[in-house]
Amino acid sequence: MKTSPIEQSIDPAVAIPSFHTPETLRAHPRFSEAVACLVDGLVSLFGHDRRLRSLIEYDRGVTFMLIVCLAAGERSDRPETWLTMKRLNALLPRLCIEPGRGITDFVTSLQDEDFLTTRRSPLDARVRILQPTEKMLAADREWLQVFHAPLALLYPDGDYHGAMRQDPVYQRAYRTASLTTLEIADRIVGGNPPADYFIRESVGTRLLMVLIQEVRDAPDHRTGPGFYTRAAALGGVSRTHARNVLQGAADRGWLRSSDPPGLFIEVRDELWDSVQRWVAESVAGVDIVHGMALALQKPAQKGA
Template identity: 30%
Template sequence: MTEGLQNDQDRFDAAVSRTDPALFRRFVPEVAHRTTGEVLDHPGFVGMRRRYVADTTAHYRVAVFPGGWQSTAYRAAALGSIICLHAAFDPGHRATWPTLTRLKQIFATLDQSSSRQIDDFVARLVETGYVVMERAEADGRLRLLYPTEPLLAWERAVRASYYGVLDALYPAPGYGFALVQDPGFQRAQSAASLTVFDVIGRVLAENRDMLPFHAMYHGTNVLMNLAVDHEGGQHKTVAGLDALREDYGVSRSHLRNVLMAAEAADLLEWAGPNRKAARLTPRGLAAVDRFIADTLSSHDLTYRMALMRMGVDPEQPTPE
């Protein structure tokens, strides 16, 4: 097959991937929410890609990530899980207690980290004041995890970055409760999110091309930055990713490893005589776009679930 025909086939496959009927299924059938396919189909989606990458990833820089450690997929998930467990905590029901054991049980289903990694990260969060551990009044043998206000404030800002993108795409009725970073909404959404952890985890795992990069430090971040450059038809040099290296604490050799893994998976192609410039293939761009749309769809889902818990009509205008 000639190169031109191959490129045509690649474009066709990318177009077909965006119309896969599975992308238009609701994550939770009984909750009306914007699906991945709907988000991908939005005429403003491509133009919003740059904002999504810039706004959402800014909160994972070493300088602002809770604990002062490098952010990873499992650490970010651990922070969300601690907040969600606390939001759903009912002292009268032992099964809801936010213990370290229960946190590890959640991660056992996600298969993202080891028990020792969770121990070390929680200890770091306690040391730096983002989490406190207190003995349960009803059972002094157990310690409960409580997020402190600095962690809750960080998480509200993170969520607002996603909802800022959604609000730009779908301004009516809007996502005001998230954008004003309302603590009551945060608690309602966190409790709702806990009930769909496994659902969202399965959805993300269905994007098999992106799955290996969740386990690589900022693997998804690297690919998303390449997707932004794809808009201008540009190839990006490894040196051009230095902002990621400096802000997120990854080495240049690690960046190369991510790029090599992407090339092996047919998500990336190299250009130039010394293979120093990279660009996503149509398959790679489709994988990144699906990941972005999946996250926006899941946030729309949990926003609506939170409003239902609050007794607010999801179709009514929300606070400015």
Template identity: 35%
Template sequence: MEQAEIERLVGGPPRLSLAEIGDHPRISEAREVFLDRLLGLYSGDPHTVRLLIESGRFLVYHIAGVLDAGVDPARRETWLTITRLKQEMSRFGLASDRHIDGLIARLCSTGFLDLKPAEQDRRVRILKPTEKLKAHDRDWLAAHVAPLAVLYPEHDYRSVMDRDPQFHSLYRRISIGVLPLAASLLLSLPDTMLFFNHAAGAVVQAELLRAAMRAPDHPAAAVPYADVGKRFGVSLTHVRQLLIAAEAASLVRLHARGGRRVEILPRQWASYDRGMAVGMYLHDLVYVATERASRGAGAGQPTVVR
């Protein structure tokens, strides 16, 4: 996405650049806050971890929520059909049509999505995020904006941190325009994708980094595979294979069996902070655009987001 297109989407120049976020002197403090918020969101809930924390599963839930916020019943092209969801998923190239069908069925069976005939045309089936999904998404967004509030306390992120439903709905509607940029930036982060492409990978990585940040033997930490697997609803073997893959990518060094001593290598710290900065950059872009759209609507001007 060109800079001019980003400015058109946001309604002016971005407030923050990716470089200044990534180079912020308090980035390690922001990282600790983010790890705490992310693990707080999923700890003690292995069912939700298994259901949502993997690239394909997460994107089905996330993109469905974004597209639903932009639905206009009078405009068929905005309807959240399975076909439209698959079209947006194809930007990320992370799941096959058959895989997406299975994920949708699972999300419907667990109360995160509904699939019903459209009122305007009963031949067309429409996906609809439930309040359960929306509430989780508000919590998820607050966790991801929290590090921005650490780095930039002069900016007001209360509407997301307070989980304002109206602001959240508009935020997600505006997020539709950012999907191409988000896909491009996410796929440019191979180390992030290594964890993201494994079930529970993102929270296993978060637990590993937080343990290392707090360990007396920093940057090494003890993360017993069996304990971590039980906590996040995956097997000991799954955790071990994930960390073996991370070691092959020069992200960690395994010094003892069973996760008793895992050393975090410099590349892992740098790549995690890069991925976190990308997320913060995207969230601030959308936050600023949402604030501007809210002010425009409050002044009696129509809010149009395409």
């Protein structure tokens, strides 16, 4: 029986493999290390490429990964599986993302920056089929490595090697399996208001991770002076934007700023627990898809 919110977000017809539940993960004696592992990974993720930093924002990040998923699930003999803008736009609402000018502009920017190419449909020359480039696939493999790293840390005997060595074969299996679990991401953030707030703000996830990275070893969960400046630099945004995002969280009661301002920012218990819960649920969701990906790889391995 599918009892957890994560499991309930998956189509009832889909068999769920054995996985580490959020409760199991949070009870693990090294869970705090796993949280630090994911936080550090997200702070540094795509740090080498400013154009990719916004992918940690929900709409852009999920659209980016959905493109990779749809490309992985394509069948040359089944036109309904081909990756077109029409098919992409049809699936985005399932993830609580509205198609429109913003998505079209984002896809265009991916083409301009050599993350996507297009080819004409053999059935209709007016239709363009999108195709991720190796540059886009490499960025996705970085993401997969970051989100599998906590599992590899907690369960070193588990078979997480494909993600950790950024294996393209594993990536394809994982992204193909992801097509049956599309609603997991929205279910996780939808039931977690503080996480949802940061994830949907521009570069909000990175700013939150920078904040947690700074306060996690402080008994009072407070930053040192000058945090807005440091967060802006690491997030690749202006100091004003960083301050506005964090002030929005303070207005909601999740942070407390010093008076006079600028001396410290304190992470309150609700936000601290929200981050722990988000990490546990996100990693559990990754573990579900991981199990599905391994199952997809087995027939190919037997035939090798």
